[in-house]
Amino acid sequence: IMIAGALFVICYTFIGGFLAESASDFMQGIIMFVSLSVVLIAGISKAGGISAIIENAKQIPGFLEFFGIARPALQDGVQQVSEGRALFGEAGSYSFLTVVSTMSWGLGYFGMPQVLLKFMAIRKSGELTLSRRIATIWCAVSLTAAVAIGIIGRVLYPTALLTQSTSENIFIVLSTEFFFPLLAGIVMAGILAATISSSDSYLLIAASAFSKNIYHGIMKKDAGDKTILLITRITLIAIAAFAMIIALDENSVIFTVVSFAWAGFGATFGPIMLFSLFWKRVTRSGAIAGMLAGGSMVFVWKLLIKPMGGIFGIYELLPAFIASCIAIVAVSLLSGEPSREILDEFERAKAYEE
Structure with a gap:
Protein backbone atom coordinates (compact mmCIF):
# COMPACT_ATOMS: atom_id res chain seq x y z
CA ILE A 1 0.00 0.00 0.00
CA TYR A 94 2.58 20.26 33.51
CA SER A 95 5.15 22.82 34.51
CA PHE A 96 5.08 26.32 33.07
CA LEU A 97 8.07 25.39 30.92
CA THR A 98 6.23 22.38 29.51
CA VAL A 99 3.18 24.50 28.69
CA VAL A 100 5.33 27.03 26.84
CA SER A 101 7.18 24.23 25.08
CA THR A 102 3.93 22.66 23.91
CA MET A 103 2.51 25.99 22.76
CA SER A 104 5.63 26.55 20.66
CA TRP A 105 4.25 24.01 18.18
CA GLY A 106 2.25 26.93 16.80
CA LEU A 107 5.45 28.61 15.64
CA GLY A 108 5.96 25.85 13.12
CA TYR A 109 3.12 27.05 10.92
CA PHE A 110 5.10 30.13 9.88
CA GLY A 111 7.68 27.94 8.17
CA MET A 112 5.60 25.15 6.67
CA PRO A 113 6.30 25.03 2.90
CA GLN A 114 2.98 23.40 2.01
CA VAL A 115 1.16 26.26 3.75
CA LEU A 116 3.34 29.12 2.53
CA LEU A 117 3.39 27.87 -1.04
CA LYS A 118 -0.38 28.12 -1.34
CA PHE A 119 -0.42 31.71 -0.08
CA MET A 120 2.51 32.67 -2.32
CA ALA A 121 0.69 31.30 -5.37
CA ILE A 122 -2.49 33.29 -4.75
CA ARG A 123 -3.76 35.16 -7.80
CA LYS A 124 -4.36 38.56 -6.20
CA SER A 125 -3.90 40.09 -2.77
CA SER A 252 9.36 4.28 13.99
CA VAL A 253 6.75 6.49 15.66
CA ILE A 254 5.03 8.88 13.28
CA PHE A 255 4.61 11.58 15.91
CA THR A 256 8.34 11.61 16.70
CA VAL A 257 9.32 11.92 13.04
CA VAL A 258 6.72 14.60 12.34
CA SER A 259 7.63 16.67 15.40
CA PHE A 260 11.30 16.72 14.40
CA ALA A 261 10.50 17.70 10.81
CA TRP A 262 8.00 20.30 12.04
CA ALA A 263 10.69 21.89 14.20
CA GLY A 264 13.17 21.86 11.33
CA PHE A 265 10.89 23.62 8.87
CA GLY A 266 9.46 26.00 11.46
CA ALA A 267 12.81 27.18 12.83
CA THR A 268 14.51 27.38 9.43
CA PHE A 269 11.91 29.27 7.42
CA GLY A 270 9.45 30.70 9.95
CA PRO A 271 11.54 33.54 11.44
CA ILE A 272 12.84 34.83 8.12
CA MET A 273 9.33 34.76 6.69
CA LEU A 274 8.04 36.92 9.55
CA PHE A 275 10.99 39.31 9.53
CA SER A 276 10.78 39.73 5.76
CA LEU A 277 7.15 40.75 6.06
CA PHE A 278 7.46 43.15 9.00
CA TRP A 279 11.05 44.45 9.11
CA LYS A 280 12.53 46.14 6.07
CA ARG A 281 16.04 46.13 7.53
CA VAL A 282 16.51 42.40 6.89
CA THR A 283 19.47 41.70 4.64
CA ARG A 284 20.45 38.76 2.49
CA SER A 285 23.22 37.84 4.91
CA GLY A 286 20.81 38.06 7.83
CA ALA A 287 18.34 35.78 6.09
CA ILE A 288 20.99 33.15 5.36
CA ALA A 289 22.36 33.36 8.91
CA GLY A 290 18.87 32.98 10.36
CA MET A 291 18.07 29.90 8.31
CA LEU A 292 21.39 28.27 9.13
CA ALA A 293 21.11 29.09 12.83
CA GLY A 294 17.53 27.85 13.11
CA GLY A 295 18.06 24.64 11.15
CA SER A 296 21.30 23.69 12.88
CA MET A 297 19.97 24.51 16.35
CA VAL A 298 17.13 22.00 15.87
CA PHE A 299 19.69 19.21 15.48
CA VAL A 300 21.98 20.49 18.23
CA TRP A 301 19.16 20.86 20.75
CA LYS A 302 17.44 17.60 19.84
CA LEU A 303 20.55 15.41 19.82
CA LEU A 304 22.92 17.05 22.31
CA ILE A 305 21.12 19.41 24.68
CA LYS A 306 17.63 17.95 25.13
CA PRO A 307 18.89 14.58 26.47
CA MET A 308 20.29 16.50 29.47
CA GLY A 309 16.69 16.90 30.69
CA GLY A 310 15.42 19.44 33.18
CA ILE A 311 14.98 22.91 31.74
CA PHE A 312 16.69 21.68 28.58
CA GLY A 313 13.92 19.17 27.87
CA ILE A 314 11.78 21.67 25.98
CA TYR A 315 10.66 21.16 22.39
CA GLU A 316 13.57 21.98 20.09
CA LEU A 317 11.49 24.31 17.92
CA LEU A 318 11.36 27.03 20.59
CA PRO A 319 15.12 27.53 21.18
CA ALA A 320 15.85 27.07 17.49
CA PHE A 321 13.24 29.68 16.55
CA ILE A 322 14.74 32.13 19.05
CA ALA A 323 18.27 31.43 17.78
CA SER A 324 17.16 32.10 14.22
CA CYS A 325 15.54 35.41 15.22
CA ILE A 326 18.69 36.53 17.04
CA ALA A 327 20.87 35.61 14.07
CA ILE A 328 18.64 37.49 11.62
CA VAL A 329 18.65 40.68 13.69
CA ALA A 330 22.34 40.58 14.60
CA VAL A 331 23.70 39.80 11.14
CA SER A 332 21.30 42.21 9.41
CA LEU A 333 22.39 45.07 11.66
CA LEU A 334 26.07 44.23 11.23
CA SER A 335 25.82 44.02 7.45
CA GLY A 336 25.01 46.85 5.09
CA GLU A 337 21.46 48.08 4.57
CA PRO A 338 19.38 46.47 1.82
CA SER A 339 19.51 48.14 -1.56
CA ARG A 340 17.20 51.04 -2.32
CA GLU A 341 15.35 48.80 -4.75
CA ILE A 342 14.51 46.32 -1.98
CA LEU A 343 13.48 49.08 0.42
CA ASP A 344 11.21 50.65 -2.19
CA GLU A 345 9.63 47.29 -2.94
CA PHE A 346 8.95 46.78 0.77
CA GLU A 347 7.30 50.20 1.05
CA ARG A 348 5.19 49.57 -2.06
CA ALA A 349 3.96 46.28 -0.65
CA LYS A 350 3.20 47.92 2.69
CA ALA A 351 1.34 50.81 1.05
CA TYR A 352 -0.61 48.41 -1.18
CA GLU A 353 -1.71 46.40 1.85
CA GLU A 354 -2.89 49.52 3.65
Whole structure:
Protein backbone atom coordinates (compact mmCIF):
# COMPACT_ATOMS: atom_id res chain seq x y z
CA ILE A 1 0.00 0.00 0.00
CA MET A 2 2.81 2.38 0.90
CA ILE A 3 4.60 1.78 -2.40
CA ALA A 4 1.37 2.14 -4.40
CA GLY A 5 0.56 5.41 -2.65
CA ALA A 6 4.08 6.72 -3.18
CA LEU A 7 3.99 5.86 -6.88
CA PHE A 8 0.64 7.60 -7.22
CA VAL A 9 2.01 10.79 -5.65
CA ILE A 10 5.15 10.66 -7.78
CA CYS A 11 3.16 10.20 -10.99
CA TYR A 12 0.78 13.12 -10.67
CA THR A 13 3.42 15.44 -9.21
CA PHE A 14 5.88 14.36 -11.90
CA ILE A 15 3.41 15.03 -14.71
CA GLY A 16 1.20 17.84 -13.45
CA GLY A 17 3.53 19.82 -11.21
CA PHE A 18 2.15 22.58 -9.00
CA LEU A 19 -1.28 22.75 -10.67
CA ALA A 20 -1.91 19.03 -10.14
CA GLU A 21 -0.60 19.25 -6.58
CA SER A 22 -2.91 22.18 -5.76
CA ALA A 23 -5.97 20.53 -7.30
CA SER A 24 -5.32 17.27 -5.48
CA ASP A 25 -4.80 19.11 -2.18
CA PHE A 26 -8.24 20.69 -2.54
CA MET A 27 -9.91 17.32 -3.08
CA GLN A 28 -7.88 15.71 -0.30
CA GLY A 29 -8.92 18.49 2.06
CA ILE A 30 -12.57 17.69 1.39
CA ILE A 31 -11.94 13.99 2.01
CA MET A 32 -10.15 14.73 5.29
CA PHE A 33 -12.94 17.04 6.45
CA VAL A 34 -15.65 14.47 5.68
CA SER A 35 -13.68 11.61 7.26
CA LEU A 36 -13.01 13.50 10.48
CA SER A 37 -16.62 14.63 10.72
CA VAL A 38 -18.09 11.18 10.11
CA VAL A 39 -15.83 9.42 12.63
CA LEU A 40 -16.33 12.17 15.21
CA ILE A 41 -20.13 12.09 14.97
CA ALA A 42 -20.22 8.28 15.00
CA GLY A 43 -17.85 8.18 17.97
CA ILE A 44 -19.92 10.60 20.02
CA SER A 45 -23.04 8.57 19.30
CA LYS A 46 -21.33 5.26 20.08
CA ALA A 47 -19.94 6.57 23.38
CA GLY A 48 -23.34 7.80 24.56
CA GLY A 49 -22.90 11.51 24.00
CA ILE A 50 -20.41 14.21 24.87
CA SER A 51 -21.23 14.19 28.59
CA ALA A 52 -20.59 10.44 28.80
CA ILE A 53 -17.24 10.84 27.04
CA ILE A 54 -16.18 13.57 29.44
CA GLU A 55 -17.25 11.60 32.50
CA ASN A 56 -15.36 8.50 31.38
CA ALA A 57 -12.27 10.50 30.50
CA LYS A 58 -12.32 12.18 33.92
CA GLN A 59 -11.86 8.77 35.53
CA ILE A 60 -8.33 8.72 34.12
CA PRO A 61 -6.13 10.70 36.56
CA GLY A 62 -4.91 13.89 34.92
CA PHE A 63 -6.40 13.14 31.50
CA LEU A 64 -8.63 16.22 31.20
CA GLU A 65 -6.82 18.48 33.64
CA PHE A 66 -5.46 21.68 32.10
CA PHE A 67 -2.18 21.53 34.02
CA GLY A 68 -2.25 17.76 34.54
CA ILE A 69 -1.11 14.80 32.49
CA ALA A 70 -2.13 11.15 32.57
CA ARG A 71 0.68 8.70 33.24
CA PRO A 72 0.08 5.19 31.87
CA ALA A 73 1.42 2.32 33.96
CA LEU A 74 4.11 1.03 31.60
CA GLN A 75 6.26 -2.04 31.52
CA ASP A 76 8.82 -2.29 28.72
CA GLY A 77 7.00 0.48 26.87
CA VAL A 78 3.62 -1.29 27.01
CA GLN A 79 0.72 -0.05 29.11
CA GLN A 80 -0.48 -2.61 31.62
CA VAL A 81 -4.06 -3.95 31.60
CA SER A 82 -6.12 -5.33 34.46
CA GLU A 83 -9.63 -6.77 34.10
CA GLY A 84 -10.02 -5.26 30.66
CA ARG A 85 -8.99 -1.78 31.76
CA ALA A 86 -5.80 0.07 30.92
CA LEU A 87 -3.92 1.04 34.06
CA PHE A 88 -2.71 4.53 34.94
CA GLY A 89 -0.53 5.82 37.72
CA GLU A 90 -0.95 9.06 39.63
CA ALA A 91 -1.50 12.16 37.55
CA GLY A 92 1.55 14.17 36.65
CA SER A 93 1.66 17.93 36.32
CA TYR A 94 2.58 20.26 33.51
CA SER A 95 5.15 22.82 34.51
CA PHE A 96 5.08 26.32 33.07
CA LEU A 97 8.07 25.39 30.92
CA THR A 98 6.23 22.38 29.51
CA VAL A 99 3.18 24.50 28.69
CA VAL A 100 5.33 27.03 26.84
CA SER A 101 7.18 24.23 25.08
CA THR A 102 3.93 22.66 23.91
CA MET A 103 2.51 25.99 22.76
CA SER A 104 5.63 26.55 20.66
CA TRP A 105 4.25 24.01 18.18
CA GLY A 106 2.25 26.93 16.80
CA LEU A 107 5.45 28.61 15.64
CA GLY A 108 5.96 25.85 13.12
CA TYR A 109 3.12 27.05 10.92
CA PHE A 110 5.10 30.13 9.88
CA GLY A 111 7.68 27.94 8.17
CA MET A 112 5.60 25.15 6.67
CA PRO A 113 6.30 25.03 2.90
CA GLN A 114 2.98 23.40 2.01
CA VAL A 115 1.16 26.26 3.75
CA LEU A 116 3.34 29.12 2.53
CA LEU A 117 3.39 27.87 -1.04
CA LYS A 118 -0.38 28.12 -1.34
CA PHE A 119 -0.42 31.71 -0.08
CA MET A 120 2.51 32.67 -2.32
CA ALA A 121 0.69 31.30 -5.37
CA ILE A 122 -2.49 33.29 -4.75
CA ARG A 123 -3.76 35.16 -7.80
CA LYS A 124 -4.36 38.56 -6.20
CA SER A 125 -3.90 40.09 -2.77
CA GLY A 126 -7.63 40.68 -2.38
CA GLU A 127 -8.10 36.93 -1.93
CA LEU A 128 -5.71 36.76 1.02
CA THR A 129 -8.37 37.68 3.57
CA LEU A 130 -10.70 34.90 2.48
CA SER A 131 -7.81 32.44 2.23
CA ARG A 132 -6.65 33.32 5.72
CA ARG A 133 -10.12 32.75 7.12
CA ILE A 134 -10.47 29.41 5.38
CA ALA A 135 -7.06 28.28 6.62
CA THR A 136 -7.81 29.36 10.20
CA ILE A 137 -11.21 27.66 10.26
CA TRP A 138 -9.74 24.50 8.76
CA CYS A 139 -6.99 24.34 11.38
CA ALA A 140 -9.45 24.90 14.22
CA VAL A 141 -11.90 22.28 12.95
CA SER A 142 -9.36 19.62 12.00
CA LEU A 143 -7.26 19.90 15.16
CA THR A 144 -10.30 19.96 17.43
CA ALA A 145 -11.82 16.95 15.67
CA ALA A 146 -8.55 15.02 15.79
CA VAL A 147 -8.09 15.60 19.53
CA ALA A 148 -11.73 14.70 20.19
CA ILE A 149 -11.38 11.47 18.20
CA GLY A 150 -8.34 10.57 20.29
CA ILE A 151 -10.30 11.11 23.52
CA ILE A 152 -13.22 9.06 22.18
CA GLY A 153 -10.86 6.25 21.24
CA ARG A 154 -9.32 6.26 24.70
CA VAL A 155 -12.80 5.96 26.24
CA LEU A 156 -14.21 3.29 23.91
CA TYR A 157 -11.17 1.11 23.23
CA PRO A 158 -8.62 1.71 26.00
CA THR A 159 -6.86 -1.64 25.53
CA ALA A 160 -6.21 -0.92 21.85
CA LEU A 161 -3.82 1.91 22.71
CA LEU A 162 -1.17 0.17 24.78
CA THR A 163 1.94 1.53 23.06
CA GLN A 164 2.82 4.87 21.53
CA SER A 165 2.91 3.43 18.02
CA THR A 166 -0.41 1.55 18.29
CA SER A 167 -2.13 4.63 19.70
CA GLU A 168 -1.52 6.30 16.35
CA ASN A 169 -3.88 3.74 14.78
CA ILE A 170 -6.93 4.93 16.70
CA PHE A 171 -8.56 6.46 13.63
CA ILE A 172 -8.25 3.13 11.83
CA VAL A 173 -9.61 1.25 14.86
CA LEU A 174 -12.65 3.50 15.13
CA SER A 175 -13.33 3.37 11.39
CA THR A 176 -13.26 -0.43 11.23
CA GLU A 177 -15.36 -0.78 14.39
CA PHE A 178 -18.02 1.77 13.43
CA PHE A 179 -18.60 1.09 9.74
CA PHE A 180 -18.97 -1.78 7.31
CA PRO A 181 -15.85 -2.51 5.20
CA LEU A 182 -16.69 -0.39 2.15
CA LEU A 183 -17.58 2.72 4.15
CA ALA A 184 -14.63 2.14 6.49
CA GLY A 185 -12.32 2.09 3.48
CA ILE A 186 -13.74 5.37 2.21
CA VAL A 187 -13.40 6.99 5.63
CA MET A 188 -9.83 5.73 6.05
CA ALA A 189 -9.02 7.33 2.72
CA GLY A 190 -8.84 10.48 4.83
CA ILE A 191 -5.56 9.17 6.27
CA LEU A 192 -4.15 8.66 2.80
CA ALA A 193 -5.42 12.11 1.80
CA ALA A 194 -3.61 13.71 4.74
CA THR A 195 -0.41 11.89 3.84
CA ILE A 196 -0.59 12.75 0.16
CA SER A 197 -1.49 16.41 0.71
CA SER A 198 1.75 16.94 2.63
CA SER A 199 4.06 14.60 0.74
CA ASP A 200 3.31 16.05 -2.70
CA SER A 201 4.01 19.57 -1.43
CA TYR A 202 7.31 18.55 0.14
CA LEU A 203 8.37 16.66 -2.97
CA LEU A 204 7.57 19.54 -5.30
CA ILE A 205 9.20 22.17 -3.09
CA ALA A 206 12.37 20.17 -2.49
CA ALA A 207 12.76 19.25 -6.15
CA SER A 208 12.11 22.82 -7.32
CA ALA A 209 14.50 24.25 -4.72
CA PHE A 210 17.32 21.97 -5.84
CA SER A 211 16.80 22.47 -9.56
CA LYS A 212 16.22 26.23 -9.41
CA ASN A 213 18.32 27.45 -6.49
CA ILE A 214 21.21 24.99 -6.49
CA TYR A 215 21.52 23.52 -9.98
CA HIS A 216 20.44 26.58 -11.98
CA GLY A 217 21.49 29.20 -9.46
CA ILE A 218 24.94 27.83 -8.59
CA MET A 219 26.01 24.80 -10.61
CA LYS A 220 24.87 25.68 -14.15
CA LYS A 221 23.45 29.16 -14.57
CA ASP A 222 22.99 28.82 -18.34
CA ALA A 223 20.79 25.72 -18.07
CA GLY A 224 17.67 25.77 -20.23
CA ASP A 225 14.10 25.19 -19.11
CA LYS A 226 14.04 21.60 -20.38
CA THR A 227 17.20 20.75 -18.47
CA ILE A 228 15.86 22.34 -15.28
CA LEU A 229 12.59 20.41 -15.67
CA LEU A 230 14.53 17.16 -16.11
CA ILE A 231 16.63 17.85 -13.00
CA THR A 232 13.46 18.66 -11.08
CA ARG A 233 11.88 15.34 -12.00
CA ILE A 234 15.02 13.34 -11.25
CA THR A 235 15.32 15.02 -7.86
CA LEU A 236 11.66 14.35 -7.15
CA ILE A 237 12.09 10.62 -7.80
CA ALA A 238 15.28 10.46 -5.72
CA ILE A 239 13.69 12.17 -2.71
CA ALA A 240 10.60 9.97 -2.94
CA ALA A 241 12.75 6.82 -3.02
CA PHE A 242 14.70 7.99 0.02
CA ALA A 243 11.45 8.74 1.89
CA MET A 244 10.12 5.25 1.16
CA ILE A 245 13.29 3.70 2.57
CA ILE A 246 12.84 5.67 5.80
CA ALA A 247 9.16 4.64 5.97
CA LEU A 248 10.10 0.94 5.88
CA ASP A 249 11.10 1.14 9.54
CA GLU A 250 8.12 -0.47 11.28
CA ASN A 251 9.33 0.57 14.72
CA SER A 252 9.36 4.28 13.99
CA VAL A 253 6.75 6.49 15.66
CA ILE A 254 5.03 8.88 13.28
CA PHE A 255 4.61 11.58 15.91
CA THR A 256 8.34 11.61 16.70
CA VAL A 257 9.32 11.92 13.04
CA VAL A 258 6.72 14.60 12.34
CA SER A 259 7.63 16.67 15.40
CA PHE A 260 11.30 16.72 14.40
CA ALA A 261 10.50 17.70 10.81
CA TRP A 262 8.00 20.30 12.04
CA ALA A 263 10.69 21.89 14.20
CA GLY A 264 13.17 21.86 11.33
CA PHE A 265 10.89 23.62 8.87
CA GLY A 266 9.46 26.00 11.46
CA ALA A 267 12.81 27.18 12.83
CA THR A 268 14.51 27.38 9.43
CA PHE A 269 11.91 29.27 7.42
CA GLY A 270 9.45 30.70 9.95
CA PRO A 271 11.54 33.54 11.44
CA ILE A 272 12.84 34.83 8.12
CA MET A 273 9.33 34.76 6.69
CA LEU A 274 8.04 36.92 9.55
CA PHE A 275 10.99 39.31 9.53
CA SER A 276 10.78 39.73 5.76
CA LEU A 277 7.15 40.75 6.06
CA PHE A 278 7.46 43.15 9.00
CA TRP A 279 11.05 44.45 9.11
CA LYS A 280 12.53 46.14 6.07
CA ARG A 281 16.04 46.13 7.53
CA VAL A 282 16.51 42.40 6.89
CA THR A 283 19.47 41.70 4.64
CA ARG A 284 20.45 38.76 2.49
CA SER A 285 23.22 37.84 4.91
CA GLY A 286 20.81 38.06 7.83
CA ALA A 287 18.34 35.78 6.09
CA ILE A 288 20.99 33.15 5.36
CA ALA A 289 22.36 33.36 8.91
CA GLY A 290 18.87 32.98 10.36
CA MET A 291 18.07 29.90 8.31
CA LEU A 292 21.39 28.27 9.13
CA ALA A 293 21.11 29.09 12.83
CA GLY A 294 17.53 27.85 13.11
CA GLY A 295 18.06 24.64 11.15
CA SER A 296 21.30 23.69 12.88
CA MET A 297 19.97 24.51 16.35
CA VAL A 298 17.13 22.00 15.87
CA PHE A 299 19.69 19.21 15.48
CA VAL A 300 21.98 20.49 18.23
CA TRP A 301 19.16 20.86 20.75
CA LYS A 302 17.44 17.60 19.84
CA LEU A 303 20.55 15.41 19.82
CA LEU A 304 22.92 17.05 22.31
CA ILE A 305 21.12 19.41 24.68
CA LYS A 306 17.63 17.95 25.13
CA PRO A 307 18.89 14.58 26.47
CA MET A 308 20.29 16.50 29.47
CA GLY A 309 16.69 16.90 30.69
CA GLY A 310 15.42 19.44 33.18
CA ILE A 311 14.98 22.91 31.74
CA PHE A 312 16.69 21.68 28.58
CA GLY A 313 13.92 19.17 27.87
CA ILE A 314 11.78 21.67 25.98
CA TYR A 315 10.66 21.16 22.39
CA GLU A 316 13.57 21.98 20.09
CA LEU A 317 11.49 24.31 17.92
CA LEU A 318 11.36 27.03 20.59
CA PRO A 319 15.12 27.53 21.18
CA ALA A 320 15.85 27.07 17.49
CA PHE A 321 13.24 29.68 16.55
CA ILE A 322 14.74 32.13 19.05
CA ALA A 323 18.27 31.43 17.78
CA SER A 324 17.16 32.10 14.22
CA CYS A 325 15.54 35.41 15.22
CA ILE A 326 18.69 36.53 17.04
CA ALA A 327 20.87 35.61 14.07
CA ILE A 328 18.64 37.49 11.62
CA VAL A 329 18.65 40.68 13.69
CA ALA A 330 22.34 40.58 14.60
CA VAL A 331 23.70 39.80 11.14
CA SER A 332 21.30 42.21 9.41
CA LEU A 333 22.39 45.07 11.66
CA LEU A 334 26.07 44.23 11.23
CA SER A 335 25.82 44.02 7.45
CA GLY A 336 25.01 46.85 5.09
CA GLU A 337 21.46 48.08 4.57
CA PRO A 338 19.38 46.47 1.82
CA SER A 339 19.51 48.14 -1.56
CA ARG A 340 17.20 51.04 -2.32
CA GLU A 341 15.35 48.80 -4.75
CA ILE A 342 14.51 46.32 -1.98
CA LEU A 343 13.48 49.08 0.42
CA ASP A 344 11.21 50.65 -2.19
CA GLU A 345 9.63 47.29 -2.94
CA PHE A 346 8.95 46.78 0.77
CA GLU A 347 7.30 50.20 1.05
CA ARG A 348 5.19 49.57 -2.06
CA ALA A 349 3.96 46.28 -0.65
CA LYS A 350 3.20 47.92 2.69
CA ALA A 351 1.34 50.81 1.05
CA TYR A 352 -0.61 48.41 -1.18
CA GLU A 353 -1.71 46.40 1.85
CA GLU A 354 -2.89 49.52 3.65
